[in-house]
Structures are given as structure tokens and as C-alpha cells.
Amino acid sequence: MVEVNEERRQVQSNGGCRYHHSYVIFTILLIMSLCYYVVIYDNSETWKATVGLLFQKTLHNKTSNESLNAVSRGIASPTTVSRGIVSPTTVSRGISAEPWKPPDPYYVAYPYKYSFVINEPEKCQKENTFVVLIIPVSPGNVAARDAIRSTWGTEKVVADKTVSFLFLIGLPTSQDSEKLQEDLLQESEKHYDLLQSDFWDSYYNLTIKTVVMLEWLSAYCQNAHYAMKIDSDIFLNVKKLVNMLLPAPKQNYMTGLVARSAMVLRDPHSKWYLPKTVYSPFHYPPYALGLGYVFSLDLAGKLIEAAQLVKPVYIEDVYIGMCMNHLGIDLTDPPDGSLFNVFPVEYNRCRYSKLIATTTQSLTNQVNFWRDLQTPGPYC
Structure with missing residues (x-):
């Protein structure tokens, strides 16, 4: 009888173990199934955007909190922090070594609260600026920045x-992002002409870059009369620009190469393709081409x-044209x-003395044309 009871207890124990093991295996399979569902079937724009924004918010919080303590820890000087520059150590901790890829080519992470990693908050006030030129450029394009610094800059x-x-730059997205970020901070300390915000710098984030520019102008440059967004590969005749602005309106003014009734490109192979699901009308509202447009500072x-309301x-x-259309403000030819x-x-001296901006085929041309015009x- 004792042997029978002992065998019965062993059978019950083994059965309990088998039940426990089965429960664990079932739980693991259930979790794996849920993960598969989330990643494969629920990989929507909203989900990807949430992941991206959470990462950006983590970076923002880390850089902001650490920059406040930078002086006490000896990472940055008081001058550096007062100019809004985060130390190389602080920034590099928040940058991924993996190249950034857009979650979707038609998704733009705005509205969102972006912050400045490198800032020049007193630039306009100290210089009593009439017109400020904002040049969006990629973080690694030092050659373009140096070309401008030596010519029309x-x-x-x-x-x-x-x-x-x-x-104006965003965060570097290349494999060597940490080294590049350190170089950018050193470049800023040398020239005092960089603005860097905590969005990933890429072609698909140019709209973010532009609205961040407007945010900076609204916050730090309201004493100026005009601003110009101008690409880095542009020859700019600064004298002609200022002469055009002297009699220009001080409010609700935007001008440049204005496109009117431009058709929306539906060819998926086009660089500027937009599907109807993103933008349904056949034509865009009037907009100034991004090579260079000028606007009064009240528009910022x-x-x-x-931009909080326009998709x-x-x-x-x-997009700037869409926002102007939303405001009911016409662009000025x-x-x-x-x-x-x-x-x-x-190039010829006569022609270039009469224009304001033109694209160029190379940085060498941009430099040589400007030098010859000086x-x-x-001229003619």
C-alpha cells in the first residue's frame, strides 16, 4: 500500500510539472504571437511616429537636463551654455550609430516640440539685423558653409x-554621427553661425527644418524686418536683395520665384511625388520655390x-504655400x-549684377562668380 501511494504521489507530481511546463510554453507562444501582430500587422504610421517621437523626446530630455549641469561637471564653459550649446559628451550620448531612415516618405513629424542643441539666441539683437539669411544645410556639408562664409556671407x-x-542643421544621421557632432560644436565655437535642432537631418524632414526656422525667427529675431530662406548651392547678390527690400512692405510680405497653378506630380518615380491620399487637389496653391524666398518677420x-492646423x-x-493659403495671404511677385x-x-558680370539669386552648378562656380562680381x- 505504501508503494502504491508513493507511485500515485509521483504521478501527480509529474503531472503538475508537465502542466506547469505547458503553461509556460503557451505563455511564450502567446507573447510571440502578439509581438508578431504588432510588428507585422500594426506597423502603421501612427505606431512608427510614436516610436520616433519617443526617441526624440528622450534625446531632448537628456540633452536639456544634462546641459543644465554641464558647468558644474566641467563639460562645458558658462559661455557655451549661455549660447545654448550642448557639450559633445552630452549630445553624442543621444545619437544612434545607425543611419536614420524615414518611417514613411510622406509622413512629417510636425507639430512637435523640437529644441535647439546649438543656438545663437542673441544674434539679431546684437547685430541690429535688417534681414537675416537662414541657410538650411546638411551637417556634414562643411564645404558649402565655408564657401558662403568666404563669399556673400x-x-x-x-x-x-x-x-x-x-x-540651420538637424542631427547627423551617418555612421560617424558622434564624431560629426563634436566637429559641429567646434565649428560653432569658431564661427558662431550655426543653429542645430534635435530632428534628424534628411531630405524628408525639410518641412520640419523650415518650420523650426520659423520658430527660431519668431522667438529670437523679431527685431529684424525680413528673413530669407536660401539654399546652400545658391549664388546670392546681397546688394540687389537689400535694394529690393528697402521699399518693400513690412507686413504679410513674401516673394521669390512664385509658382502659380503648379500641378501635383502623381508619378511615383518623381522626386516630388505626392499620392492623392496625402494631398488630393490637382494643383498646389501659389508658393515660392525653395531655392530662396524672402518674407517679412511678422509672417514667422x-x-x-x-502649421498647427495644415496637414x-x-x-x-x-507646404509654406499651403500655410500662406490657409492664412489668406497672397504671395508677392x-x-x-x-x-x-x-x-x-x-555667368557674365552684367547679368549677375541684376539678379538676386540663382542656382549654380558647383561650389567653385559660386565662389568664382562672386569674386569676379566684386x-x-x-558691370555692363
Whole structure:
């Protein structure tokens, strides 16, 4: 009888173990199934955006909190922190070594609270700026920045009006992002002309870059009269720009190469393709081409308000036109249709003395054309 009871207890124990093991296996399979469902079947724009925004918020919180203690820990000098620059150690901790890829080519993470990693908050006030030039450029494009610094970026005063300029960048997305971030901080300490915000710098984030520009202008440059967003591959005739602005309106003013009744491109192979699910009309509202457009500073705050309501598209100049249309403000055609040129203009002194902006085929051309135009002698 004792042996029978002992065998019975052993059978019950083994059965309990088998039940416990089965329960564990079932639980694991259930979790794996749920993970598969989330990743494969629920990999929506909202889910991806949430993941991206959580990462950006983590970076923002880390850089903000650590920058406050940078002086006490000896990472940054008081001057560095007062200029809004986060130390290399702090920033590098928040940057992934993996190249950034957009979650969806038609998704734009805005509205969202972006912050500045590198800032020049007193630039406009100290220089008593008349017009500020904001040049969006990729973090690694030092050559373009140096070309501008040595050419039209040197034209600080025209007709007794101060011209300021700043380069606008996002976070680097390459494999060597930590080293590049350290180089950017050193470049900022040398030139004091960089603005960097905590969004990933990429073509698909140009709309974010542009609205961040507006946020900076609204916060730090309201004493200026005008701003110009201008691409880094552009030849700019600063004298001609200032002369155009002297009699220009001070409110609700935006001009450049204005496109009217431009058709929405539906070819999926086009760089500027937009599907109907993103933007359904056949034509865009009037907009100024992104090579370079000028606007009065009152528009910065107005466009930011519109951007909270207008669904963003990744084509940044089109989006600004959509916001202007939402505000009911018409764009102003330039006084001369040849002032802004989207295709490179063949160089001669007479022609270049009369235009404001044109794309160029190389940085070498951009530098050489500007230098030749500065030499003494008649233009025409």
C-alpha cells in the first residue's frame, strides 16, 4: 500500500510539472504571437511616429537636463551654455550609430516640440539685423558653409542695413554621427553661425527644418524686418536683395520665384511625388520655390500658427504655400521676373549684377562668380 501511494504521489507530481511546463510554453507562444501582430500587422504610421517621437523626446530630455549641469561637471564653459550649446559628451550620448531612415516618405513629424542643441539666441539683437539669411544645410556639408562664409556671407552691411546669416542643421544621421557632432560644436565655437535642432537631418524632414526656422525667427529675431530662406548651392547678390527690400512692405510680405497653378506630380518615380491620399487637389496653391524666398518677420508667427492646423507634406516650399493659403495671404511677385532663377544662369558680370539669386552648378562656380562680381569696374 505504501508503494502504491508513493507511485500515485509521483504521478501527480509529474503531472503538475508537465502542466506547469505547458503553461509556460503557451505563455511564450502567446507573447510571440502578439509581438508578431504588432510588428507585422500594426506597423502603421501612427505606431512608427510614436516610436520616433519617443526617441526624440528622450534625446531632448537628456540633452536639456544634462546641459543644465554641464558647468558644474566641467563639460562645458558658462559661455557655451549661455549660447545654448550642448557639450559633445552630452549630445553624442543621444545619437544612434545607425543611419536614420524615414518611417514613411510622406509622413512629417510636425507639430512637435523640437529644441535647439546649438543656438545663437542673441544674434539679431546684437547685430541690429535688417534681414537675416537662414541657410538650411546638411551637417556634414562643411564645404558649402565655408564657401558662403568666404563669399556673400561676408557682406555684413549694405546701404547702412545689417545683413546677418545663420546655417540651420538637424542631427547627423551617418555612421560617424558622434564624431560629426563634436566637429559641429567646434565649428560653432569658431564661427558662431550655426543653429542645430534635435530632428534628424534628411531630405524628408525639410518641412520640419523650415518650420523650426520659423520658430527660431519668431522667438529670437523679431527685431529684424525680413528673413530669407536660401539654399546652400545658391549664388546670392546681397546688394540687389537689400535694394529690393528697402521699399518693400513690412507686413504679410513674401516673394521669390512664385509658382502659380503648379500641378501635383502623381508619378511615383518623381522626386516630388505626392499620392492623392496625402494631398488630393490637382494643383498646389501659389508658393515660392525653395531655392530662396524672402518674407517679412511678422509672417514667422503667423505661419507657425497655420502649421498647427495644415496637414504637412514633405515638400517644404509647397507646404509654406499651403500655410500662406490657409492664412489668406497672397504671395508677392518680385519686381523683375529674372531676379530669382531655379536653373543656373550663365555667368557674365552684367547679368549677375541684376539678379538676386540663382542656382549654380558647383561650389567653385559660386565662389568664382562672386569674386569676379566684386572686382572694380563697370558691370555692363
